[in-house]
Amino acid sequence: MTNKLYSIGGGQMAEAIIRAVIKNKVFDKSDITVNDISDARRTLLENSYGIATSENLSNDDLAAADIIMIAVRPQDDLSSIAKKIKQSDTKAAIVSIVAGVTIDKLEHLLDIKDVALARIIPNTLTDTGFGYTGASLNDHIEKEQVDAFFKGFGKVEYIPEELIDTFTGYAVAGPNYVYNFYKDLCNAGVLAGLNRELANKLALENLKGAAAMLEQTGKHPSELLDINNSAGGVGINAQYELDNSDFSAGIQRAVMAAVRTTKELGK
Numbered sequence: 001m002t003n004k005l006y007s008i009g010g011g012q013m014a015e016a017i018i019r020a021v022i023k024n025k026v027f028d029k030s031d032i033t034v035n036d037i038s039d040a041r042r043t044l045l046e047n048s049y050g051i052a053t054s055e056n057l058s059n060d061d062l063a064a065a066d067i068i069m070i071a072v073r074p075q076d077d078l079s080s081i082a083k084k085i086k087q088s089d090t091k092a093a094i095v096s097i098v099a100g101v102t103i104d105k106l107e108h109l110l111d112i113k114d115v116a117l118a119r120i121i122p123n124t125l126t127d128t129g130f131g132y133t134g135a136s137l138n139d140h141i142e143k144e145q146v147d148a149f150f151k152g153f154g155k156v157e158y159i160p161e162e163l164i165d166t167f168t169g170y171a172v173a174g175p176n177y178v179y180n181f182y183k184d185l186c187n188a189g190v191l192a193g194l195n196r197e198l199a200n201k202l203a204l205e206n207l208k209g210a211a212a213m214l215e216q217t218g219k220h221p222s223e224l225l226d227i228n229n230s231a232g233g234v235g236i237n238a239q240y241e242l243d244n245s246d247f248s249a250g251i252q253r254a255v256m257a258a259v260r261t262t263k264e265l266g267k
Protein backbone atom coordinates (compact mmCIF):
# COMPACT_ATOMS: atom_id res chain seq x y z
CA MET A 1 0.00 0.00 0.00
CA THR A 2 1.57 3.31 -1.02
CA ASN A 3 -1.20 5.61 0.21
CA LYS A 4 -0.61 8.57 2.43
CA LEU A 5 -2.02 8.64 5.95
CA TYR A 6 -2.59 11.94 7.72
CA SER A 7 -3.63 11.84 11.36
CA ILE A 8 -5.15 14.83 13.11
CA GLY A 9 -4.29 14.10 16.73
CA GLY A 10 -1.31 12.03 17.74
CA GLY A 11 -2.33 10.80 21.18
CA GLN A 12 -2.31 7.32 22.70
CA MET A 13 -4.72 5.70 20.23
CA ALA A 14 -3.26 7.29 17.09
CA GLU A 15 0.21 6.21 18.23
CA ALA A 16 -0.93 2.61 18.79
CA ILE A 17 -2.49 2.52 15.31
CA ILE A 18 0.57 4.07 13.66
CA ARG A 19 2.96 1.70 15.45
CA ALA A 20 0.93 -1.28 14.20
CA VAL A 21 0.51 -0.17 10.57
CA ILE A 22 4.25 0.52 10.28
CA LYS A 23 5.11 -2.85 11.87
CA ASN A 24 2.62 -4.65 9.60
CA LYS A 25 3.95 -2.77 6.55
CA VAL A 26 0.56 -1.32 5.62
CA PHE A 27 2.12 2.15 5.51
CA ASP A 28 5.73 3.15 5.18
CA LYS A 29 6.79 5.63 7.85
CA SER A 30 7.60 8.11 5.07
CA ASP A 31 3.90 8.10 4.09
CA ILE A 32 2.59 9.06 7.53
CA THR A 33 2.17 12.59 8.89
CA VAL A 34 0.67 13.52 12.23
CA ASN A 35 -0.74 16.90 13.14
CA ASP A 36 -0.86 17.57 16.88
CA ILE A 37 -1.05 20.78 18.90
CA SER A 38 1.21 19.28 21.59
CA ASP A 39 4.97 19.82 21.16
CA ALA A 40 5.67 16.86 23.42
CA ARG A 41 3.53 14.48 21.35
CA ARG A 42 5.07 15.61 18.05
CA THR A 43 8.59 15.17 19.39
CA LEU A 44 7.81 11.72 20.77
CA LEU A 45 6.21 10.53 17.51
CA GLU A 46 9.07 11.87 15.36
CA ASN A 47 11.72 10.30 17.60
CA SER A 48 9.99 6.96 18.13
CA TYR A 49 8.68 6.23 14.63
CA GLY A 50 10.57 8.53 12.23
CA ILE A 51 7.33 9.96 10.87
CA ALA A 52 6.69 13.57 9.89
CA THR A 53 4.64 15.80 12.16
CA SER A 54 3.10 19.24 11.88
CA GLU A 55 1.92 21.79 14.39
CA ASN A 56 -0.67 23.32 12.07
CA LEU A 57 -3.10 21.78 9.62
CA SER A 58 -1.85 22.59 6.14
CA ASN A 59 -4.01 22.51 3.01
CA ASP A 60 -1.26 20.76 1.07
CA ASP A 61 -0.91 17.92 3.56
CA LEU A 62 -4.67 17.41 3.78
CA ALA A 63 -5.05 17.51 -0.02
CA ALA A 64 -2.21 14.99 -0.53
CA ALA A 65 -3.66 12.45 1.90
CA ASP A 66 -5.52 9.30 0.85
CA ILE A 67 -6.76 8.69 4.36
CA ILE A 68 -7.30 11.42 6.96
CA MET A 69 -7.75 10.02 10.45
CA ILE A 70 -9.46 12.25 13.02
CA ALA A 71 -7.96 11.12 16.32
CA VAL A 72 -8.69 13.90 18.78
CA ARG A 73 -11.01 13.50 21.77
CA PRO A 74 -14.76 14.14 21.52
CA GLN A 75 -14.27 17.25 23.71
CA ASP A 76 -11.62 18.77 21.35
CA ASP A 77 -12.28 21.36 18.64
CA LEU A 78 -13.84 19.07 16.02
CA SER A 79 -15.65 21.94 14.38
CA SER A 80 -12.45 23.88 13.44
CA ILE A 81 -10.78 20.67 12.30
CA ALA A 82 -13.73 19.88 10.04
CA LYS A 83 -13.67 23.39 8.55
CA LYS A 84 -9.98 23.07 7.67
CA ILE A 85 -10.54 19.68 6.05
CA LYS A 86 -13.30 21.15 3.90
CA GLN A 87 -11.16 24.17 2.92
CA SER A 88 -8.40 21.88 1.64
CA ASP A 89 -10.68 20.34 -1.05
CA THR A 90 -9.20 16.97 -0.15
CA LYS A 91 -10.55 13.82 -1.82
CA ALA A 92 -9.28 11.63 1.03
CA ALA A 93 -11.39 9.08 2.84
CA ILE A 94 -12.04 10.49 6.30
CA VAL A 95 -11.76 8.01 9.17
CA SER A 96 -12.95 9.19 12.59
CA ILE A 97 -11.90 7.26 15.68
CA VAL A 98 -13.67 9.72 17.98
CA ALA A 99 -15.81 7.82 20.47
CA GLY A 100 -19.49 8.65 20.42
CA VAL A 101 -19.51 11.15 17.52
CA THR A 102 -21.99 10.01 14.88
CA ILE A 103 -21.61 9.84 11.10
CA ASP A 104 -24.48 12.30 10.82
CA LYS A 105 -22.71 14.81 13.09
CA LEU A 106 -19.40 14.35 11.27
CA GLU A 107 -21.04 14.81 7.85
CA HIS A 108 -22.71 17.95 9.16
CA LEU A 109 -19.44 19.35 10.58
CA LEU A 110 -17.42 18.49 7.45
CA ASP A 111 -20.10 19.85 5.11
CA ILE A 112 -18.41 18.22 2.07
CA LYS A 113 -20.70 16.87 -0.64
CA ASP A 114 -20.59 13.04 -0.81
CA VAL A 115 -17.69 12.86 1.65
CA ALA A 116 -16.25 9.35 1.99
CA LEU A 117 -16.48 8.72 5.72
CA ALA A 118 -15.86 5.85 8.11
CA ARG A 119 -16.59 5.98 11.81
CA ILE A 120 -14.52 3.42 13.64
CA ILE A 121 -13.79 2.48 17.19
CA PRO A 122 -10.35 0.88 17.44
CA ASN A 123 -9.18 -1.43 20.17
CA THR A 124 -6.04 -0.79 22.23
CA LEU A 125 -4.79 -4.36 21.70
CA THR A 126 -3.26 -3.22 18.37
CA ASP A 127 0.21 -4.60 19.17
CA THR A 128 -1.09 -8.11 19.85
CA GLY A 129 -3.07 -8.97 16.71
CA PHE A 130 -6.11 -9.47 18.97
CA GLY A 131 -8.99 -7.06 19.43
CA TYR A 132 -11.72 -5.97 17.07
CA THR A 133 -12.15 -2.53 15.59
CA GLY A 134 -15.82 -1.72 15.05
CA ALA A 135 -16.38 0.09 11.74
CA SER A 136 -19.41 1.80 10.20
CA LEU A 137 -19.27 3.30 6.74
CA ASN A 138 -21.34 6.08 5.21
CA ASP A 139 -22.95 5.74 1.77
CA HIS A 140 -20.05 7.35 -0.12
CA ILE A 141 -17.10 5.20 0.91
CA GLU A 142 -16.02 1.85 -0.54
CA LYS A 143 -14.80 -0.75 1.93
CA GLU A 144 -11.71 -1.23 -0.27
CA GLN A 145 -10.60 2.35 0.50
CA VAL A 146 -10.05 1.56 4.17
CA ASP A 147 -10.14 -2.22 4.75
CA ALA A 148 -6.37 -2.80 4.45
CA PHE A 149 -5.73 0.14 6.78
CA PHE A 150 -8.12 -1.22 9.42
CA LYS A 151 -6.66 -4.73 9.18
CA GLY A 152 -3.22 -3.18 9.67
CA PHE A 153 -4.00 -2.72 13.37
CA GLY A 154 -6.04 -5.80 14.25
CA LYS A 155 -9.30 -7.42 13.26
CA VAL A 156 -12.27 -5.48 11.98
CA GLU A 157 -16.00 -6.02 12.33
CA TYR A 158 -18.24 -3.93 10.07
CA ILE A 159 -21.35 -3.12 12.07
CA PRO A 160 -24.45 -0.94 11.71
CA GLU A 161 -23.83 2.43 13.31
CA GLU A 162 -26.55 1.95 15.92
CA LEU A 163 -24.35 -0.76 17.51
CA ILE A 164 -21.12 1.21 17.65
CA ASP A 165 -21.60 2.81 21.09
CA THR A 166 -22.41 -0.60 22.55
CA PHE A 167 -19.40 -2.04 20.75
CA THR A 168 -17.30 0.74 22.32
CA GLY A 169 -18.44 0.19 25.90
CA TYR A 170 -18.35 -3.60 25.66
CA ALA A 171 -15.57 -4.58 23.26
CA VAL A 172 -13.23 -1.60 23.06
CA ALA A 173 -13.31 -0.98 26.79
CA GLY A 174 -13.22 -4.80 27.05
CA PRO A 175 -9.55 -5.24 27.96
CA ASN A 176 -10.18 -2.93 30.95
CA TYR A 177 -12.62 -5.42 32.45
CA VAL A 178 -10.10 -8.23 31.94
CA TYR A 179 -7.23 -6.17 33.44
CA ASN A 180 -9.39 -5.55 36.50
CA PHE A 181 -10.25 -9.22 36.85
CA TYR A 182 -6.58 -10.16 36.48
CA LYS A 183 -5.51 -7.54 39.06
CA ASP A 184 -8.02 -8.79 41.61
CA LEU A 185 -7.21 -12.44 40.98
CA CYS A 186 -3.48 -11.76 41.45
CA ASN A 187 -4.18 -9.88 44.67
CA ALA A 188 -6.24 -12.83 45.87
CA GLY A 189 -3.25 -15.10 45.25
CA VAL A 190 -0.99 -12.78 47.23
CA LEU A 191 -3.59 -12.55 50.01
CA ALA A 192 -3.60 -16.34 50.13
CA GLY A 193 0.19 -16.34 50.61
CA LEU A 194 1.79 -16.65 47.14
CA ASN A 195 4.54 -14.24 46.23
CA ARG A 196 3.53 -11.58 43.65
CA GLU A 197 5.58 -13.03 40.81
CA LEU A 198 4.14 -16.53 41.17
CA ALA A 199 0.58 -15.23 41.68
CA ASN A 200 0.82 -13.13 38.49
CA LYS A 201 2.34 -15.97 36.47
CA LEU A 202 -0.32 -18.49 37.50
CA ALA A 203 -3.20 -16.07 36.90
CA LEU A 204 -1.95 -15.14 33.42
CA GLU A 205 -1.56 -18.81 32.49
CA ASN A 206 -5.11 -19.47 33.65
CA LEU A 207 -6.45 -16.49 31.68
CA LYS A 208 -4.83 -17.78 28.50
CA GLY A 209 -5.76 -21.41 29.17
CA ALA A 210 -9.37 -20.62 30.04
CA ALA A 211 -9.70 -18.51 26.86
CA ALA A 212 -8.25 -21.41 24.83
CA MET A 213 -10.69 -23.87 26.47
CA LEU A 214 -13.66 -21.64 25.64
CA GLU A 215 -12.45 -21.26 22.06
CA GLN A 216 -11.43 -24.90 21.46
CA THR A 217 -14.43 -26.60 23.08
CA GLY A 218 -17.09 -24.03 22.11
CA LYS A 219 -18.72 -24.96 25.43
CA HIS A 220 -20.74 -22.55 27.54
CA PRO A 221 -18.75 -21.54 30.65
CA SER A 222 -21.40 -23.21 32.85
CA GLU A 223 -20.52 -26.57 31.26
CA LEU A 224 -16.82 -26.04 31.97
CA LEU A 225 -17.68 -24.99 35.55
CA ASP A 226 -19.67 -28.23 35.96
CA ILE A 227 -16.55 -30.19 35.05
CA ASN A 228 -14.35 -28.19 37.44
CA ASN A 229 -16.68 -28.08 40.45
CA SER A 230 -16.78 -31.46 42.17
CA ALA A 231 -19.46 -32.28 44.73
CA GLY A 232 -18.89 -30.48 48.04
CA GLY A 233 -15.44 -29.54 46.78
CA VAL A 234 -13.13 -26.58 46.46
CA GLY A 235 -14.55 -25.03 43.29
CA ILE A 236 -18.21 -25.08 44.29
CA ASN A 237 -17.37 -23.40 47.60
CA ALA A 238 -15.56 -20.63 45.74
CA GLN A 239 -18.51 -20.47 43.35
CA TYR A 240 -20.91 -19.95 46.25
CA GLU A 241 -18.97 -16.89 47.43
CA LEU A 242 -18.84 -15.42 43.91
CA ASP A 243 -22.58 -15.99 43.45
CA ASN A 244 -23.16 -14.32 46.81
CA SER A 245 -21.15 -11.23 45.80
CA ASP A 246 -21.64 -8.28 43.43
CA PHE A 247 -19.30 -9.90 40.87
CA SER A 248 -21.79 -10.42 37.99
CA ALA A 249 -23.82 -7.26 38.46
CA GLY A 250 -20.64 -5.21 38.95
CA ILE A 251 -19.32 -6.23 35.52
CA GLN A 252 -22.70 -5.65 33.92
CA ARG A 253 -23.07 -2.21 35.54
CA ALA A 254 -19.56 -1.26 34.38
CA VAL A 255 -20.36 -2.18 30.75
CA MET A 256 -23.65 -0.27 30.88
CA ALA A 257 -21.84 2.80 32.31
CA ALA A 258 -19.26 2.62 29.51
CA VAL A 259 -21.98 2.42 26.84
CA ARG A 260 -23.89 5.29 28.46
CA THR A 261 -20.77 7.46 28.66
CA THR A 262 -19.95 6.80 25.00
CA LYS A 263 -23.38 8.08 24.00
CA GLU A 264 -23.07 11.15 26.27
CA LEU A 265 -19.57 12.08 25.02
CA GLY A 266 -20.78 12.25 21.44
CA LYS A 267 -23.55 14.78 22.16
Ligand SMILES: NC(=O)C1=CN([C@@H]2O[C@H](COP(=O)(O)OP(=O)(O)OC[C@H]3O[C@@H](n4cnc5c(N)ncnc54)[C@H](O)[C@@H]3O)[C@@H](O)[C@H]2O)C=CC1
Nearest residue numbers: 009010011012013036037038071072073074076098099122
Ligand atom coordinates in the same frame (compact mmCIF):
# COMPACT_ATOMS: atom_id res chain seq x y z
N1 LIG B 1 -7.56 5.39 24.17
C1 LIG B 1 -8.43 4.49 23.80
O1 LIG B 1 -8.48 3.37 24.34
C2 LIG B 1 -9.36 4.73 22.66
C3 LIG B 1 -9.58 6.01 22.20
N2 LIG B 1 -10.46 6.22 21.18
C4 LIG B 1 -10.72 7.57 20.71
O2 LIG B 1 -9.52 8.09 20.18
C5 LIG B 1 -9.50 9.49 20.36
C6 LIG B 1 -8.18 9.88 20.97
O3 LIG B 1 -8.04 9.24 22.22
P1 LIG B 1 -6.63 9.14 22.92
O4 LIG B 1 -5.59 8.94 21.89
O5 LIG B 1 -6.77 8.18 24.04
O6 LIG B 1 -6.53 10.63 23.51
P2 LIG B 1 -5.24 11.50 23.73
O7 LIG B 1 -5.66 12.61 24.65
O8 LIG B 1 -4.07 10.65 24.09
O9 LIG B 1 -4.97 12.11 22.26
C7 LIG B 1 -5.59 13.22 21.72
C8 LIG B 1 -4.52 14.03 21.01
O10 LIG B 1 -5.16 15.04 20.24
C9 LIG B 1 -4.36 16.20 20.32
N3 LIG B 1 -5.22 17.32 19.96
C10 LIG B 1 -6.20 17.92 20.69
N4 LIG B 1 -6.80 18.90 20.00
C11 LIG B 1 -6.18 18.92 18.78
C12 LIG B 1 -6.37 19.72 17.63
N5 LIG B 1 -7.28 20.69 17.56
N6 LIG B 1 -5.58 19.48 16.55
C13 LIG B 1 -4.62 18.51 16.60
N7 LIG B 1 -4.40 17.73 17.69
C14 LIG B 1 -5.17 17.93 18.76
C15 LIG B 1 -3.85 16.22 21.74
O11 LIG B 1 -2.69 17.03 21.87
C16 LIG B 1 -3.56 14.74 21.97
O12 LIG B 1 -2.23 14.39 21.64
C17 LIG B 1 -10.69 9.86 21.25
O13 LIG B 1 -11.70 10.43 20.46
C18 LIG B 1 -11.14 8.53 21.81
O14 LIG B 1 -12.53 8.51 21.98
C19 LIG B 1 -11.07 5.20 20.53
C20 LIG B 1 -10.87 3.91 20.94
C21 LIG B 1 -10.04 3.58 22.07
Ligand SMILES: O=C(O)[C@@H]1CCC=N1
Nearest residue numbers: 099121168169172173
Ligand atom coordinates in the same frame (compact mmCIF):
# COMPACT_ATOMS: atom_id res chain seq x y z
O1 LIG C 1 -12.00 5.64 27.56
C1 LIG C 1 -11.81 6.11 26.44
O2 LIG C 1 -11.82 7.33 26.23
C2 LIG C 1 -11.60 5.20 25.28
C3 LIG C 1 -12.60 5.42 24.23
C4 LIG C 1 -13.26 4.12 24.05
C5 LIG C 1 -12.66 3.26 24.98
N1 LIG C 1 -11.74 3.83 25.63
